[in-house]
Amino acid sequence: MIGTIRKHSKWLWWLIAGATILSFIWWGASVPNRNSGGSVAEGDYGTIYGKKVTQDEYYAVKHDYFIFYWLHNGFVWPDRNPNVSNRDIDTQVYVRLLLLRKAQQLGIHADETSAAAMAGDLLSSPDLLRAFRMRGGSVPVDAFVKNVLQPEGFTADDLERFARDDLVLQQLQQLEGLPGALFTPQEAEATWRHDHRERDTQIVFFSATNYLPQVSATPAVVGQFYTNFMADYRLPDRVQVSYVEFNLSNYLAAAEQKIGKTNLDYQVGSIFSQEGMDAAPDAKTPEEARAEIRQFLIRKAAVTDAEAAANDFANTVFAMTPQSPADLIAAAKDKGYTVETPAPFSAQYGPSEFIAPGTFIKAAFALTPDEPFAGPVEGTYAYYVMALDKQLPTEIPPLDRIRGQVSRDYQMQVATALARQAGTNFMSTLDLRLMVGRSFASVCVANGLTPETLPPFSLSTDTLPELENRAGLPLVKEAAFATPVGHASNFEETDDGGFVLYVQKQLPVDEAELKANVTQYLAQVRQERMFEVFQNWVNAEASRELRNTPVYAENAQAAPAK
Numbered sequence: 001m002i003g004t005i006r007k008h009s010k011w012l013w014w015l016i017a018g019a020t021i022l023s024f025i026w027w028g029a030s031v032p033n034r035n036s037g038g039s040v041a042e043g044d045y046g047t048i049y050g051k052k053v054t055q056d057e058y059y060a061v062k063h064d065y066f067i068f069y070w071l072h073n074g075f076v077w078p079d080r081n082p083n084v085s086n087r088d089i090d091t092q093v094y095v096r097l098l099l100l101r102k103a104q105q106l107g108i109h110a111d112e113t114s115a116a117a118m119a120g121d122l123l124s125s126p127d128l129l130r131a132f133r134m135r136g137g138s139v140p141v142d143a144f145v146k147n148v149l150q151p152e153g154f155t156a157d158d159l160e161r162f163a164r165d166d167l168v169l170q171q172l173q174q175l176e177g178l179p180g181a182l183f184t185p186q187e188a189e190a191t192w193r194h195d196h197r198e199r200d201t202q203i204v205f206f207s208a209t210n211y212l213p214q215v216s217a218t219p220a221v222v223g224q225f226y227t228n229f230m231a232d233y234r235l236p237d238r239v240q241v242s243y244v245e246f247n248l249s250n251y252l253a254a255a256e257q258k259i260g261k262t263n264l265d266y267q268v269g270s271i272f273s274q275e276g277m278d279a280a281p282d283a284k285t286p287e288e289a290r291a292e293i294r295q296f297l298i299r300k301a302a303v304t305d306a307e308a309a310a311n312d313f314a315n316t317v318f319a320m321t322p323q324s325p326a327d328l329i330a331a332a333k334d335k336g337y338t339v340e341t342p343a344p345f346s347a348q349y350g351p352s353e354f355i356a357p358g359t360f361i362k363a364a365f366a367l368t369p370d371e372p373f374a375g376p377v378e379g380t381y382a383y384y385v386m387a388l389d390k391q392l393p394t395e396i397p398p399l400d401r402i403r404g405q406v407s408r409d410y411q412m413q414v415a416t417a418l419a420r421q422a423g424t425n426f427m428s429t430l431d432l433r434l435m436v437g438r439s440f441a442s443v444c445v446a447n448g449l450t451p452e453t454l455p456p457f458s459l460s461t462d463t464l465p466e467l468e469n470r471a472g473l474p475l476v477k478e479a480a481f482a483t484p485v486g487h488a489s490n491f492e493e494t495d496d497g498g499f500v501l502y503v504q505k506q507l508p509v510d511e512a513e514l515k516a517n518v519t520q521y522l523a524q525v526r527q528e529r530m531f532e533v534f535q536n537w538v539n540a541e542a543s544r545e546l547r548n549t550p551v552y553a554e555n556a557q558a559a560p561a562k
Helices: 013-023 055-072 086-105 111-123 126-131 141-153 156-176 183-194 219-228 248-259 261-279 286-319 325-333 356-367 399-437 440-446 473-481 509-546 550-558
Strands: 201-206 238-247 373-378 382-392 452-457 493-495 497-508
Touching: 013 497, 055 141, 055 156, 086 156, 086 509, 111 156, 126 156, 141 156, 141 356, 156 373, 156 509, 183 509, 201 399, 201 440, 201 473, 219 399, 238 248, 238 286, 238 325, 238 356, 248 261, 248 286, 261 286, 286 325, 286 373, 286 382, 325 382, 356 382, 356 452, 399 440, 399 497, 452 473, 473 497
Parallel strands: none
Antiparallel strands: 201 452, 201 497, 238 382, 373 382, 493 497
């Protein structure tokens, strides 16, 4: 399977988009360990469609869900997210179990080639490449398994099954959502007109930053604020390490020179003659294939050199007695290596300075004062030798240490309240002044406010840079299209205050734009409606078929009384 994965590179991300329905299912879940914990009692996994759920089946699908969550939530595992409970995870696992059972009943399956293509292009996704600090190509399967999956107890088989199961879920969504495709061109045109009619508006913001000078942060009020919100300042367990990185890029030139042009050309020709274009599945021409083979051979040699250098340095550090974290710095200085010391970091997020591989974070948290060294720790394209600087247990920092932060938080909270009060006061007279013929802009200026004219926008508008993060676009659109032309909206609260929006006029739809886009829009709306139909179907199936599972009982017990 892994060999097959390497030969594919055109994975469509939308193929797994349908599986996001798992976040909206019937009992209102938000999203225990991988092989233990959670709300499911060991040995009792309930029944779905009249058939018992086995332990192996449960954990296989649980592994699927963990990989799915990691890919769609910023490369963070669900059990590392403090907002995701074990019950939430089990809820998602059981919905996924239900869908796979239904697909099996309907005879839906994914062949190995399609699953391999999907997994192969996963390794080429831009987000994943950025996470691995790569500028192109694809993350090698072996590196992905070793650095992402294995540290969490997953295997290459889990990756294969995940790809296959998500393709099955996509096919199931297409089948059950098919009634949503019954959307006529006439309906599409009417809906397009509704979504693309633009409104001309003015807006005035009430921002906390304008009221900060009015807030006095005396020691007494800051102290009381700290006492009231002390729990919000709790820090998780953290660790700080120093490390020397042996990055593959630093060894490429020497590796190429060591191999030699003649020898390298011979190896490239030999591999290409044996495997042809299959040796470099992303290449479009034989020349590109040979170039990729050449880079592969150079990188392979560079990996060997980087590992050797890291081993040599680690042996030097580990040989020092008695062992002290300072030995790493001293040894690095002798050999001319650079020592990096990132800020303390948690196991959940890792260093803020760079995206560290899971092996790096795991090794860092395994260090102890008695065993302060680790390495070489293999990353995706680097080896690390590290030393423990300090361990920082969870704590609530004393006020004196974070007084500046607490003071700023207090000032912002009070300033936000003042901004909202000003917005409410403004609204108390605005409607009356508009009724007697005053313009929105003149009322604003009379109150010492600065109105702004926004570019015309519609319900379909995706971005509005003029908002400058002062208000969310969905909230602004909601206010604009819920307010009649010639009137002002209600005062709408934002994170740091609020705004009032005035609707000046509604603009006619651009007929040429409509004709140019309505066909594509029809396809888009059909897809959205298919998704909605499928989601409703999942809700109904789950409500009926998951009643004989332990997670159903726990969710029912946790649900608020009506």
